[in-house]
Amino acid sequence: MVRKAVIPVAGLGTRFLPATKAQPKEMLPLVDKPVIQYIVEEAVAAGITQIIFVTGRHKRAIEDHFDRNLELERALEEKQKEELLKTVREISKLADFIYIRQKEPKGLGHAILTAEPAVGNEPFAVLLGDDIMVSEPPGIRQLIEVFHRYKCSVVGLERVPQEEVDRYGIVKATEIERGIFKVEDMVEKPAVEEAPSNLAIAGRYVLTPSIFETLRRTPPGKGGEIQLTDALKLLSNKEAIYGRILEGKRYDTGNKLGFLEATVDFALMRDDLREPFLRFLKRKVEEELNDGRADTAPQ
Structure with a gap:
Protein backbone atom coordinates (compact mmCIF):
# COMPACT_ATOMS: atom_id res chain seq x y z
CA MET A 1 0.00 0.00 0.00
CA VAL A 2 1.10 3.56 -0.69
CA ARG A 3 0.48 5.22 2.68
CA LYS A 4 2.97 8.10 2.66
CA ALA A 5 3.38 11.21 0.53
CA VAL A 6 6.36 13.54 0.34
CA ILE A 7 5.62 17.19 -0.46
CA PRO A 8 8.74 19.34 -1.01
CA VAL A 9 8.10 22.93 0.15
CA ALA A 10 11.59 24.29 0.79
CA GLY A 11 11.72 26.66 -2.20
CA LEU A 12 12.08 30.42 -1.72
CA GLY A 13 9.23 31.45 -4.03
CA THR A 14 11.23 34.26 -5.63
CA ARG A 15 8.79 34.56 -8.54
CA PHE A 16 6.19 35.93 -6.12
CA LEU A 17 8.32 38.48 -4.30
CA PRO A 18 7.58 40.64 -2.39
CA ALA A 19 4.46 38.64 -1.41
CA THR A 20 6.66 35.69 -0.37
CA LYS A 21 9.24 37.72 1.56
CA ALA A 22 7.63 36.80 4.90
CA GLN A 23 5.25 33.96 3.99
CA PRO A 24 5.69 30.68 2.09
CA LYS A 25 4.49 30.68 -1.51
CA GLU A 26 2.56 27.51 -0.66
CA MET A 27 0.43 29.55 1.75
CA LEU A 28 -0.79 31.98 -0.89
CA PRO A 29 -4.59 31.63 -0.94
CA LEU A 30 -6.77 30.45 -3.79
CA VAL A 31 -10.02 32.15 -2.77
CA ASP A 32 -9.98 31.21 0.96
CA LYS A 33 -7.74 28.14 1.10
CA PRO A 34 -3.93 28.04 0.76
CA VAL A 35 -2.40 26.28 -2.23
CA ILE A 36 -0.76 23.63 -0.05
CA GLN A 37 -4.08 22.52 1.45
CA TYR A 38 -5.48 21.61 -1.97
CA ILE A 39 -2.45 19.37 -2.53
CA VAL A 40 -2.75 17.71 0.88
CA GLU A 41 -6.46 17.10 0.29
CA GLU A 42 -5.66 15.40 -3.04
CA ALA A 43 -3.25 13.04 -1.28
CA VAL A 44 -5.72 12.27 1.50
CA ALA A 45 -8.51 11.61 -1.02
CA ALA A 46 -6.20 9.04 -2.64
CA GLY A 47 -5.81 7.11 0.62
CA ILE A 48 -2.59 8.70 1.90
CA THR A 49 -2.48 8.78 5.71
CA GLN A 50 0.92 10.38 6.38
CA ILE A 51 2.23 13.61 4.84
CA ILE A 52 5.97 14.33 4.97
CA PHE A 53 6.81 17.97 4.30
CA VAL A 54 10.39 18.71 3.30
CA THR A 55 10.70 22.29 4.51
CA GLY A 56 13.22 25.10 4.67
CA ARG A 57 13.64 28.29 6.63
CA HIS A 58 10.62 30.62 6.89
CA LYS A 59 8.17 27.74 6.36
CA ARG A 60 6.78 27.71 9.90
CA ALA A 61 3.41 29.00 8.63
CA ILE A 62 2.82 25.63 6.92
CA GLU A 63 3.34 23.79 10.21
CA ASP A 64 1.03 26.21 12.02
CA HIS A 65 -1.67 25.82 9.36
CA PHE A 66 -1.89 22.05 9.79
CA ASP A 67 -1.74 22.27 13.59
CA ARG A 68 -4.55 23.22 15.94
CA ASN A 69 -5.06 26.85 16.98
CA LEU A 70 -6.80 26.66 20.32
CA GLU A 71 -7.12 30.43 20.75
CA LEU A 72 -8.85 30.75 17.36
CA GLU A 73 -11.09 27.78 18.12
CA ARG A 74 -12.19 29.31 21.44
CA ALA A 75 -12.94 32.63 19.75
CA LEU A 76 -15.06 30.94 17.07
CA GLU A 77 -16.83 28.86 19.70
CA GLU A 78 -17.68 31.93 21.77
CA LYS A 79 -19.06 33.66 18.68
CA GLN A 80 -21.05 30.50 17.79
CA LYS A 81 -19.47 30.29 14.35
CA GLU A 82 -19.92 26.53 14.20
CA GLU A 83 -19.21 26.03 10.49
CA LEU A 84 -15.93 27.94 10.63
CA LEU A 85 -14.98 26.12 13.82
CA LYS A 86 -15.57 22.78 12.14
CA THR A 87 -13.52 23.88 9.12
CA VAL A 88 -10.42 24.91 11.09
CA ARG A 89 -10.55 21.83 13.33
CA GLU A 90 -10.73 19.44 10.37
CA ILE A 91 -7.48 20.79 8.87
CA SER A 92 -5.31 19.26 11.58
CA LYS A 93 -7.16 15.93 11.24
CA LEU A 94 -6.53 15.48 7.52
CA ALA A 95 -3.47 13.26 8.06
CA ASP A 96 -0.46 12.66 10.26
CA PHE A 97 2.12 15.35 9.46
CA ILE A 98 5.90 15.10 9.64
CA TYR A 99 8.30 17.98 8.95
CA ILE A 100 11.92 17.49 7.84
CA ARG A 101 14.28 20.39 7.17
CA GLN A 102 16.24 20.49 3.90
CA LYS A 103 19.29 22.35 5.10
CA GLU A 104 20.64 23.27 1.66
CA PRO A 105 18.79 24.14 -1.58
CA LYS A 106 20.27 21.28 -3.59
CA GLY A 107 17.38 20.38 -5.87
CA LEU A 108 14.26 18.23 -5.93
CA GLY A 109 16.23 14.99 -5.86
CA HIS A 110 18.03 16.07 -2.70
CA ALA A 111 14.70 17.07 -1.12
CA ILE A 112 13.32 13.58 -1.77
CA LEU A 113 16.48 12.00 -0.33
CA THR A 114 16.09 14.15 2.79
CA ALA A 115 12.74 12.46 3.43
CA GLU A 116 14.23 8.92 3.50
CA PRO A 117 14.23 8.53 7.33
CA ALA A 118 10.49 9.24 7.44
CA VAL A 119 9.58 7.17 4.37
CA GLY A 120 11.57 4.05 5.22
CA ASN A 121 11.56 0.97 3.00
CA GLU A 122 8.18 1.34 1.32
CA PRO A 123 6.70 2.88 -1.82
CA PHE A 124 5.59 6.49 -1.50
CA ALA A 125 3.97 9.32 -3.43
CA VAL A 126 5.50 12.69 -4.30
CA LEU A 127 3.36 15.75 -4.96
CA LEU A 128 5.04 19.01 -5.91
CA GLY A 129 3.93 21.98 -3.84
CA ASP A 130 3.23 24.20 -6.87
CA ASP A 131 0.93 21.91 -8.86
CA ILE A 132 -2.78 21.58 -8.12
CA MET A 133 -4.82 18.87 -9.81
CA VAL A 134 -8.59 18.95 -10.26
CA SER A 135 -9.62 15.46 -11.29
CA GLU A 136 -11.66 12.42 -10.44
CA PRO A 137 -10.16 10.14 -9.35
CA PRO A 138 -7.48 12.35 -7.70
CA GLY A 139 -4.35 12.75 -9.80
CA ILE A 140 -2.03 10.87 -7.45
CA ARG A 141 -4.63 8.10 -7.14
CA GLN A 142 -4.39 7.54 -10.89
CA LEU A 143 -0.66 6.83 -10.48
CA ILE A 144 -1.18 4.61 -7.43
CA GLU A 145 -3.52 2.43 -9.49
CA VAL A 146 -0.78 1.95 -12.10
CA PHE A 147 1.73 1.18 -9.36
CA HIS A 148 -0.55 -1.52 -7.95
CA ARG A 149 -0.69 -3.11 -11.39
CA TYR A 150 3.02 -3.05 -12.27
CA LYS A 151 4.78 -2.68 -8.88
CA CYS A 152 7.21 -0.13 -10.38
CA SER A 153 7.78 3.61 -10.09
CA VAL A 154 5.23 5.71 -11.98
CA VAL A 155 5.43 9.34 -13.14
CA GLY A 156 2.52 11.60 -14.01
CA LEU A 157 2.57 12.85 -17.60
CA GLU A 158 0.90 15.49 -19.72
CA ARG A 159 1.37 16.57 -23.31
CA VAL A 160 2.73 20.10 -23.63
CA PRO A 161 3.24 22.36 -26.68
CA GLN A 162 6.49 21.50 -28.46
CA GLU A 163 7.82 25.01 -27.97
CA GLU A 164 7.50 24.61 -24.16
CA VAL A 165 9.37 21.32 -23.70
CA ASP A 166 12.46 23.15 -22.44
CA ARG A 167 10.54 24.01 -19.26
CA TYR A 168 9.92 20.40 -18.17
CA GLY A 169 11.40 16.98 -17.62
CA ILE A 170 10.56 15.13 -20.85
CA VAL A 171 10.26 11.38 -21.38
CA LYS A 172 10.76 9.07 -24.32
CA ALA A 173 8.19 6.34 -23.90
CA THR A 174 6.15 3.62 -25.62
CA GLU A 175 2.41 3.47 -25.05
CA ILE A 176 1.49 -0.01 -23.79
CA GLU A 177 -2.18 0.68 -23.17
CA ARG A 178 -4.31 3.75 -23.51
CA GLY A 179 -2.70 6.58 -21.53
CA ILE A 180 -0.06 4.31 -19.91
CA PHE A 181 3.54 4.28 -21.11
CA LYS A 182 6.73 2.31 -20.54
CA VAL A 183 9.43 4.93 -20.03
CA GLU A 184 12.59 4.38 -22.09
CA ASP A 185 14.48 7.60 -21.41
CA MET A 186 14.04 11.01 -19.81
CA VAL A 187 15.84 14.32 -19.89
CA GLU A 188 15.52 17.45 -17.74
CA LYS A 189 14.57 20.61 -19.70
CA PRO A 190 15.90 19.63 -23.12
CA ALA A 191 16.39 22.08 -25.96
CA VAL A 192 13.25 22.23 -28.12
CA GLU A 193 14.99 20.65 -31.10
CA GLU A 194 16.46 17.84 -28.95
CA ALA A 195 13.41 16.77 -26.95
CA PRO A 196 12.51 13.08 -27.43
CA SER A 197 8.76 13.86 -27.23
CA ASN A 198 6.31 16.37 -25.83
CA LEU A 199 5.39 14.12 -22.87
CA ALA A 200 6.23 16.17 -19.79
CA ILE A 201 6.53 15.01 -16.20
CA ALA A 202 3.65 16.72 -14.41
CA GLY A 203 4.52 17.07 -10.72
CA ARG A 204 3.19 13.71 -9.49
CA TYR A 205 5.15 10.52 -8.78
CA VAL A 206 4.82 7.17 -7.06
CA LEU A 207 8.31 5.86 -6.28
CA THR A 208 9.80 2.64 -4.98
CA PRO A 209 12.23 2.97 -2.04
CA SER A 210 15.14 2.00 -4.32
CA ILE A 211 15.07 5.63 -5.51
CA PHE A 212 16.97 6.62 -2.35
CA GLU A 213 20.09 4.60 -3.14
CA THR A 214 19.88 5.84 -6.73
CA LEU A 215 19.71 9.45 -5.57
CA ARG A 216 22.87 8.92 -3.53
CA ARG A 217 24.61 7.82 -6.75
CA THR A 218 23.22 10.64 -8.89
CA PRO A 219 25.81 13.30 -9.72
CA PRO A 220 24.77 16.94 -9.28
CA GLY A 221 23.66 18.72 -12.42
CA LYS A 222 23.32 22.37 -13.31
CA GLY A 223 23.75 24.65 -10.31
CA GLY A 224 25.01 21.78 -8.18
CA GLU A 225 21.47 20.42 -7.78
CA ILE A 226 20.50 16.75 -7.70
CA GLN A 227 17.67 16.30 -10.19
CA LEU A 228 15.00 13.69 -9.60
CA THR A 229 14.71 13.22 -13.37
CA ASP A 230 18.39 12.24 -13.55
CA ALA A 231 17.93 9.75 -10.71
CA LEU A 232 14.89 8.19 -12.37
CA LYS A 233 16.88 7.80 -15.57
CA LEU A 234 19.54 5.91 -13.59
CA LEU A 235 16.90 3.83 -11.84
CA SER A 236 15.42 2.79 -15.19
CA ASN A 237 18.60 0.82 -15.86
CA LYS A 238 17.70 -1.44 -12.93
CA GLU A 239 13.91 -1.52 -12.84
CA ALA A 240 11.05 -0.52 -15.10
CA ILE A 241 9.44 2.91 -14.86
CA TYR A 242 5.97 3.68 -16.15
CA GLY A 243 4.13 6.87 -16.93
CA ARG A 244 0.46 7.74 -16.99
CA ILE A 245 -1.15 10.72 -18.64
CA LEU A 246 -3.04 12.45 -15.86
CA GLU A 247 -6.71 12.98 -16.53
CA GLY A 248 -8.05 16.28 -15.26
CA LYS A 249 -6.88 19.88 -15.07
CA ARG A 250 -3.46 20.82 -13.72
CA TYR A 251 -2.65 24.33 -12.47
CA ASP A 252 0.95 25.45 -12.15
CA THR A 253 0.57 27.92 -9.29
CA GLY A 254 4.33 28.43 -9.18
CA ASN A 255 4.07 31.13 -11.83
CA LYS A 256 1.91 34.24 -11.75
CA LEU A 257 -0.25 33.49 -14.78
CA GLY A 258 -0.97 29.94 -13.59
CA PHE A 259 -1.84 31.25 -10.14
CA LEU A 260 -4.26 33.81 -11.60
CA GLU A 261 -5.89 31.18 -13.82
CA ALA A 262 -6.37 28.93 -10.81
CA THR A 263 -7.83 31.79 -8.76
CA VAL A 264 -10.44 32.54 -11.43
CA ASP A 265 -11.39 28.90 -11.99
CA PHE A 266 -11.61 28.05 -8.29
CA ALA A 267 -13.78 31.11 -7.65
CA LEU A 268 -16.09 30.04 -10.47
Missing part, protein backbone atom coordinates in the same frame (compact mmCIF):
# COMPACT_ATOMS: atom_id res chain seq x y z
CA MET A 269 -16.38 26.56 -8.93
CA ARG A 270 -17.85 28.06 -5.76
CA ASP A 271 -21.65 28.18 -5.59
CA ASP A 272 -21.53 31.25 -3.34
CA LEU A 273 -19.20 33.19 -5.67
CA ARG A 274 -19.86 31.99 -9.19
CA GLU A 275 -22.69 34.30 -10.26
CA PRO A 276 -21.45 37.62 -8.77
CA PHE A 277 -17.87 36.89 -9.83
CA LEU A 278 -18.96 35.98 -13.36
CA ARG A 279 -20.89 39.27 -13.60
CA PHE A 280 -17.77 41.12 -12.48
CA LEU A 281 -15.60 39.37 -15.08
CA LYS A 282 -18.08 40.08 -17.88
CA ARG A 283 -18.21 43.74 -16.85
CA LYS A 284 -14.41 43.99 -16.85
CA VAL A 285 -14.19 42.41 -20.31
CA GLU A 286 -16.76 44.86 -21.66
CA GLU A 287 -14.85 47.78 -20.13
CA GLU A 288 -11.58 46.59 -21.67
CA LEU A 289 -13.20 46.17 -25.08
CA ASN A 290 -14.76 49.63 -24.87
CA ASP A 291 -11.42 51.15 -23.84
CA GLY A 292 -9.74 49.41 -26.77
CA ARG A 293 -12.31 50.75 -29.20
CA ALA A 294 -11.87 54.24 -27.78
CA ASP A 295 -8.10 54.05 -28.20
CA THR A 296 -8.41 53.05 -31.86
CA ALA A 297 -11.19 55.48 -32.76
CA PRO A 298 -10.21 58.18 -35.29
CA GLN A 299 -9.40 61.52 -33.65
